[in-house]
Amino acid sequence: MTPYAEVIGDPIAQSKSPLIHGFWLDALDIAAEYRREHVPPEDLAGYFEARRDDPAWRGCNITLPHKQAALEFVEDRGGVRQSIGAINTVIRAEDGALIGTNTDAGGFYAPIAGLELEGAHAIVIGAGGAARAVLFALSKVGIGRVTILNRNVLKAAALLGHFGIKGDAVPLGAPLPPAALLVNASALGMVGHPPLDLDLSPLPEDAVVYDAVYAPLETDLLAQARDRALDTVDGLDMLVGQAALAFELFFDAEPPRDRDDELRALLVK
Template identity: 75%
Template sequence: MTTAYAEVIGDPISHSKSPLIHRFWIDALGLDADYRAHHVTPDGLVAYFEERRADPAWRGCNITLPHKEAALDLVEDRGGVRATIGAINLAMRAEDGVLIGTNTDAGGFYAPIADLPLAGAPVAVVGAGGAARAILFALSRIGVGEVTILNRNVLKAAALLSAFGLKGKALPLSAPLPPAALLVNTSSLGMTGQPALELDLSPLPEDAVVYEIVYAPLETSLLKAARARELDTVDGLDMLIGQGALAFELLFGAEPPRDRDEELRELLTS
């Protein structure tokens, strides 16, 4: 019997920690399965899905930058993701063999801040890409207050506010931060090989939370600046593990052992 497998695709992809996470859970549960990283460029995205559709051992793939929006056109959207989040981070083979797309980023993002009193609170978001769409979707469901998006393309950011029915404003990256209760970096700035995200955090109140979705490196310049101000922080592994757990169950039909999260974090940071 052929070993079932899933993958994570992106461009670049060598930094991805998803194979370590999913293999940790596969080994812990004793599954006959594998999980790999596969480099897919934008020009190769269509061919990738055509090849994998023909492989019955392939369960699906997690999707990272820059494919989260483009991949929507290559799968069935049975859950109405296009009309809500507008981007997917998971494609999987359904029981009838059809490839369907979904998004576990929103759930993975929300889990670490579920206990925060964010209803009606002001929020600042950096970036307006596929990850931002999932995060803004989650924020709209929480019922946050005014949302300020800082992005290179201000018109794109403004369109996202409108799409998710959020009140707020879109500003260039150089604009000063508002006094937000939550600051989220959804962009690739700060990632290994990318420019650092340099923000003046002084406008944030003392009880603000800074949430970084970049995990390579784990200690970004944004997190260093937040900790220098003694602000509470959420690092990129929290969202990565959270969305990965939701994806793992969909891909392999088994619940990952979340009681071993500390052990997993130690593996990821060693």
């Protein structure tokens, strides 16, 4: 019986997680698999019910649109519902329980850990599960103010209150304020989704633009930022960072991060 983990979502064909985990499993010579599983929203409860009885299943990563809904089907022993309010990883505990957790926050923050964000102003696009992880991380480093751009302004404003962050919620298309960091935590700009149309001219010259989208890797947002010579962080940085934390939970082994350059070359082919 070969142990395995997988990634679930709707859609799921775009996911690069099997490449990442497969690379690490091969590098460490671990006899396990990492799969891709298409799970539409109406099948989410049945998915977890089936995996609950599969002893080979080590857990799963979760992508759009299930990061909040999945909380209903797993145990929340770490208080993720009250803190981040979304999960991106489920693991099987030693007692057989399915436990939800979130590695997105750590994966998001790792590439910008060197920035001085305490008291700074940040802009976040989106108010879904990924945005929750971003806001959680920003709240922990003492961000001064956050402007959230989202279609549903009330939902965005509620997130600011949930995380105790000062700021404002404005509709998509509103002019950007000057800010030290801009993060696209939405699906806008992703293959199969509407484009993200922003005017970056209000950002200062030392601003950092961070796009969590990784398909395509070179988004219009990042291209526009580079045209202005702004520092950028692409979606692979967050994807690999959160995957590394999940890999250790699934397979009880640290991934070989000294081979990140080799992995990145594989992912951008």
